[in-house]
Amino acid sequence: MSASMNSNLVSNHNTSSDVAANRLRRVLFHPLSRPLGALAVLLLIDFFMIPGFFRIEMKDGHLYGSVIDIVNRAAPLMLAALGMTLVIATRGIDISVGAVVAISGTIAAMLIGGTMVVNNGVPEYVSNIPMGWALAAALGVALLCGAWNGLLVATLGLQPIIATLILMVAGRGLAQLLTDGQIITVYYKPFFYLGSGYLWGLPFSLFIVAGMFVVLALLMRKTALGLFIQSVGINPVASRLAGIRTAALIFFVYIFCSLCAGLAGLMISANIKSADANNAGLLLELDAILAVTLGGTSLAGGKFSLVGSVIGALIIQALTYTIYSLGVPPEVNMVVKSVVVFLVCLSQSPEFRRLRLFKPAGSGH
Amino acid sequence: MKNFRSLLATPYFTSLVTVALLVVLFAMGSIAYDGFFSVQVVLNLLIDNAFLLVIGIGMTFVILSGGIDLSVGSVLALTTMISAYLLQSWHWHPLLVIVCVLALGGLFGAAMGVLIHFFKLQPFIVTLAGMFLARGLCYLISINSITIDDPLFVTMSQTRLELGLGDAFVSPSVVIAVLMLALAIYLAHYTRFGRAVYAVGGNEQSALLMGLPVGRTKVAIYAFSGFCAALAGVLFSFYMLSGYGLHAQGTELDAIAAVVIGGTLLTGGYGYVAGTLTGVLILGVIQTLIAFDGTLSSWWTKIVIGVLLFVFCLAQRLMSLGAAKAADANGAAAAVKPSVQAA
Numbered sequence: 001m002s003a004s005m006n007s008n009l010v011s012n013h014n015t016s017s018d019v020a021a022n023r024l025r026r027v028l029f030h031p032l033s034r035p036l037g038a039l040a041v042l043l044l045i046d047f048f049m050i051p052g053f054f055r056i057e058m059k060d061g062h063l064y065g066s067v068i069d070i071v072n073r074a075a076p077l078m079l080a081a082l083g084m085t086l087v088i089a090t091r092g093i094d095i096s097v098g099a100v101v102a103i104s105g106t107i108a109a110m111l112i113g114g115t116m117v118v119n120n121g122v123p124e125y126v127s128n129i130p131m132g133w134a135l136a137a138a139l140g141v142a143l144l145c146g147a148w149n150g151l152l153v154a155t156l157g158l159q160p161i162i163a164t165l166i167l168m169v170a171g172r173g174l175a176q177l178l179t180d181g182q183i184i185t186v187y188y189k190p191f192f193y194l195g196s197g198y199l200w201g202l203p204f205s206l207f208i209v210a211g212m213f214v215v216l217a218l219l220m221r222k223t224a225l226g227l228f229i230q231s232v233g234i235n236p237v238a239s240r241l242a243g244i245r246t247a248a249l250i251f252f253v254y255i256f257c258s259l260c261a262g263l264a265g266l267m268i269s270a271n272i273k274s275a276d277a278n279n280a281g282l283l284l285e286l287d288a289i290l291a292v293t294l295g296g297t298s299l300a301g302g303k304f305s306l307v308g309s310v311i312g313a314l315i316i317q318a319l320t321y322t323i324y325s326l327g328v329p330p331e332v333n334m335v336v337k338s339v340v341v342f343l344v345c346l347s348q349s350p351e352f353r354r355l356r357l358f359k360p361a362g363s364g365h
Numbered sequence: 366m367k368n369f370r371s372l373l374a375t376p377y378f379t380s381l382v383t384v385a386l387l388v389v390l391f392a393m394g395s396i397a398y399d400g401f402f403s404v405q406v407v408l409n410l411l412i413d414n415a416f417l418l419v420i421g422i423g424m425t426f427v428i429l430s431g432g433i434d435l436s437v438g439s440v441l442a443l444t445t446m447i448s449a450y451l452l453q454s455w456h457w458h459p460l461l462v463i464v465c466v467l468a469l470g471g472l473f474g475a476a477m478g479v480l481i482h483f484f485k486l487q488p489f490i491v492t493l494a495g496m497f498l499a500r501g502l503c504y505l506i507s508i509n510s511i512t513i514d515d516p517l518f519v520t521m522s523q524t525r526l527e528l529g530l531g532d533a534f535v536s537p538s539v540v541i542a543v544l545m546l547a548l549a550i551y552l553a554h555y556t557r558f559g560r561a562v563y564a565v566g567g568n569e570q571s572a573l574l575m576g577l578p579v580g581r582t583k584v585a586i587y588a589f590s591g592f593c594a595a596l597a598g599v600l601f602s603f604y605m606l607s608g609y610g611l612h613a614q615g616t617e618l619d620a621i622a623a624v625v626i627g628g629t630l631l632t633g634g635y636g637y638v639a640g641t642l643t644g645v646l647i648l649g650v651i652q653t654l655i656a657f658d659g660t661l662s663s664w665w666t667k668i669v670i671g672v673l674l675f676v677f678c679l680a681q682r683l684m685s686l687g688a689a690k691a692a693d694a695n696g697a698a699a700a701v702k703p704s705v706q707a708a
Binding site for chain 2: 171173174293345
């Protein structure tokens with residue numbers, strides 16, 4: 001791609017425009033420019049097609065509006081995508097995310113349960129066990145799931161897709177076993193805060209995602225962890241020979257991914273005020289992988305972008321929102337999504353770029 | 366010990382283990398439940414899983430070549446949907462419909478194969494997108510289930526082919542699936558195409574250097590898998606007599622599980638098409654056991670399949686580790702000769 005750009009620049013002898021073009025090129029070829037561009041195009045379509053799309057109102061001290069809604073709904077996906085980014089950066093893949101979402105949501109809902117007790121005419125909500133313990137238990141089980149995946153991939157050396165396929169199949173079965181296939185309703189208000197609460201006028205789930213993102217970004221940028229993960233993704237054998245504890249890193253990455261999925265599961269079940277082991281997080285792993293790919297992280301491992309994955313998740317949610325609000329049948333969503341995946345994958349393929357750039361180069365002669 | 370290791374390394378060993386497991390599972394069922402030990406129960410395994418067998422056959426070729434095809438379940442659903450639509454709304458002749466959907470399935474697979482081979486995209490992500498696309502197209506046709514009342518389809522659904530063993534019978538779908546299996550075994554083990562599939566799965570670079578048509582083979586493999594998925598879709602519409610976008614969700618995972626349990630290595634280049642039959646039958650026996658028990662719920666199927674997958678992956682891994690160790694030992698012995706080192 002840069003080759004054709006260069007040839008264009010060479011033909012242009014004006015130096016000042018050279019500098020400007022250079023700057024433009026840096027912006028255009030920044031890894032985040034494509035996902036941001038896609039998001040911008042989507043939002044532009046929304047701006048023209050959906051009246052009042054960008055209107056944000058203040059109601060009862062909360063911010064209301066389509067944009068807030070999109071961000072709030074994208075929160076679980078953003079979390080899952082953050083975890084998936086690290087896994088994909090090590091050349092892995094984790095398709096058990098949806099099952100972990102179901103398991104953690106189910107465990108939290110079962111432990112909290114909750115009943116309404118009327119005390120002196122004042123309704124009070126009582127949970128089965130203190131909410132902190134229930135959340136800790138749910139996240140603990142998610143950690144165990146991650147440890148299982150990590151064990152299979154890092155220690156036994158199974159292919160990531162198959163190793164996590166085991167948990168994907170069995171995990172949802174376990175969650176259904178726990179709930180007996182029923183939907184468990186939660187009657188405990190403080191729990192709902194996780195999914196639909198507001199802090200300083202913004203959805204609380206957003207703060208969880210932001211917190212996770214900041215912690216992760218600091219870990220990746222301020223410590224050598226990010227570099228190690230990239231090197232494992234680029235060449236596992238060379239990294240091991242260079243003294244990086246590859247197995248431990250891969251193990252950590254899968255644990256982290258499951259933890260994110262567990263947290264997303266808590267959010268989802270808090271948002272729908274129940275746990276549905278049959279459908280919670282169904283196909284979430286695919287959306288998460290899609291978000292990571294859209295964000296510019298290559299599935300071949302190596303370089304990764306956390307911001308890109310968050311933007312990818314926002315693109316997916318904005319796309320869903322747009323399709324719903326345009327009155328297009330929601331079923332079209334899947335077709336659009338698949339076309340987007342095909343386009344993004346093709347745009348990442350060097351072979352395709354060569355094919356496309358062949359024409360302008362030829363016409364220049 | 367050495368004998369044991371060499372036994373482990375024989376190509377037939379995993380296949381023998383799977384067959385043994387199948388027999389053990391069936392024996393357990395026969396002892397535990399009345400009426401389990403009958404020819405009809407065995408034939409029912411085939412009748413209920415004919416479509417899975419056909420999908421598994423296509424998946425075996427894909428996995429043998431070192432790839433994966435996640436779109437098969439959705440292509441199956443799309444096939445039932447298109448057949449139902451063409452039959453019920455456009456009143457096409459059923460045979461024409463079947464030919465059309467089979468061709469469509471093949472084309473769909475071939476298109477994915479082209480993307481995978483010529484643009485060097487990962488099979489996982491391409492077939493994932495294919496899965497979304499096919500499911501989405503189902504809903505574009507209709508979000509409801511379309512019932513099929515075409516006479517040919519109904520006949521295929523209700524015909525019972527007596528086998529001459531008491532009143533044991535199979536459905537025409539079973540015959541089609543078994544013919545397909547025979548064709549696939551022939552393709553895999555007795556044709557140039559089959560050898561190319563194994564070679565590409567073993568090492569694509571080497572296959573290319575050997576002058577094998579890697580590109581053509583890979584596209585053909587995905588086209589074959591798409592064709593198998595479409596054929597499975599036709600069998601499935603015989604079985605269900607309806608087209609529906611929600612049909613066969615998660616079938617791709619069942620198919621992968623059947624192939625893995627059947628002893629095909631996920632890294633490619635090693636395995637038998639016939640092993641997939643064993644894998645499909647094992648999945649079927651588990652479902653039958655759970656159905657006969659009556660107190661166990663359907664999710665136990667998922668848990669047991671997960672456990673089986675784990676055990677078989679573990680066994681495969683240990684086997685290949687053992688093979689690598691043996692190769693290392695040989696390599697160390699050979700390395701004494703400087704000429705080998707130079708090579």
